[in-house]
Amino acid sequence: MNISAVIKSSVLFFVLLAAPVSAxxxxxxxxxxxxxxxxxxxxxxxxxxxxxxxxxxxxxxxxxxxxxxxxxxxxxxxxxxxxxxxxxxxxxxxxxxxxxxxxxxxxAMNLYSRKIGSVDELKDGDKVAVPNDATNEGRALKLLEAAGVLTLRKGAGASPELSDIESTCVDLDFVEMDANLIVSILPDVALAAVNGNYALDSGLTADEALFKEPRYDDDxxxxxxxxxxxxxxxxxxxxxxxxxxxxxxxxxxxxxxxxxxxxxxx
Structure with missing residues (x-):
């Protein structure tokens, strides 16, 4: 083998050696x-x-x-x-x-509003929007309870339903809809529980939330x-x-x- 061939062979060897190896x-x-x-x-x-x-x-x-x-x-x-x-x-x-x-x-799932600055401003007949799937609706109801908007019956579990509401701070009208659509009706309701990913997609920030979700003890x-x-x-x-x-x-x-x-x- 001539010198030129040896050099080419060596270069090729080192190129292959240096190339990244896919796992x-x-x-x-x-x-x-x-x-x-x-x-x-x-x-x-x-x-x-x-x-x-x-x-x-x-x-x-x-x-x-x-x-x-x-x-x-x-x-x-x-x-x-x-x-x-x-x-x-x-x-x-x-x-x-x-x-x-x-x-x-x-x-976080947080509470947002375009109409009120505090849950204390809710009045009879106000509309509250919550997700309509079982687990996110349950999460929204627990969030509303933490905010003082309602009280759930004891033993309601991790995913309570509207039927588990024992009392509300005022007479409220709950609007159930797909979680991804709730932001779009913010101007039409007094209060809404919005999943964080949809809040982000719509430009809402955590600082704008009327009430922020507390931490939970389980997964x-x-x-x-x-x-x-x-x-x-x-x-x-x-x-x-x-x-x-x-x-x-x-x-x-x-x-x-x-x-x-x-x-x-x-």
């Missing part, structure tokens, strides 16, 4: 989300996973009723939009074989990453969870979404 075969993982804000949170995860040969593809859904169905049907590989109470209710009602593989954050409102139960040990999905539960994501929480997101894996 996984090139693949796409589809993740179901319910709000554009989540894409900002997932950005550092996508960047990290791309280095390892995994491309994250986001699939946006318009409301909470769709992502678990899409996951169960194989339309997405993971979803990251719900808390534990919601997932438990979905499994109980629909028989989904879906499981949590990692906690993400707690996002009911801790959000999560879910997959089909059969895929719970998938090493790529587990690596995605690991990449999510990182300082890079905490930095996004602190710089971009201060006041709404708190890491739940700490």
């Amino acid at each position: 996984f075969a090139e693949q796409v993982v589809k993740i179901g989300l319910t709000g554009a804000v989540y894409e900002d949170i997932w950005a550092p995860v996508a960047e990290e996973m791309a280095k390892e040969g995994v491309k994250l593809e986001y699939v946006q859904f318009s409301n909470f009723s769709l992502p678990n169905q899409a996951l169960a049907n194989g339309e997405v590989d993971l979803n990251a939009f719900q808390h534990h109470a919601f997932l438990r209710n979905e499994i109980r009602n629909n028989g989904y074989e879906i499981t949590s593989i990692g906690d993400t954050f707690i996002v 009911s409102y801790t959000c999560l990453i879910a997959c089909r139960s059969a895929d719970a040990q998938n090493p790529v999905y587990r690596r995605i969870v690991e990449a999510y539960q990182s300082q890079a994501v905490i930095d996004v929480f602190n710089t971009t979404f201060a006041g709404f997101f708190v890491p739940a894996w700490k």
Whole structure:
């Protein structure tokens, strides 16, 4: 072999040696989300996973009723939009074989109003908007109780219903609707319970809240990453969870979404 061939061979060897080695075969993982804000949170995860040969593809859904169905049907590989109470209710009602593989954050549900500056200003006949799905409605009612708007019967559990209301501060008219639509009727109601992701999507801030959600003692409102139960040990999905539960994501929480997101894996 001549000197030129040796040099070329050596250069090729060192180029191959220096090239990044992917931990996984090139693949796409589809993740179901319910709000554009989540894409900002997932950005550092996508960047990290791309280095390892995994491309994250986001699939946006318009409301909470769709992502678990899409996951169960194989339309997405993971979803990251719900808390534990919601997932438990979905499994109980629909028989989904879906499981949590990692906690993400707690996002506040707060009370907002365009008409009053305090719950003490509520009057007879005022409308109060709450989400119409079981777990988020229950969360909203507990939030309203914490704010002094109503009292729930003892033993109502983690997901109380309107029928569990024992008393209200004044005679109120409760409006039930999809969680993603509540912000749009803020001008038409006296008070509304708004999920944090939809508040962010609409430009509302935590500081604008009339009343902020207190912390809870269990994992009911801790959000999560879910997959089909059969895929719970998938090493790529587990690596995605690991990449999510990182300082890079905490930095996004602190710089971009201060006041709404708190890491739940700490």
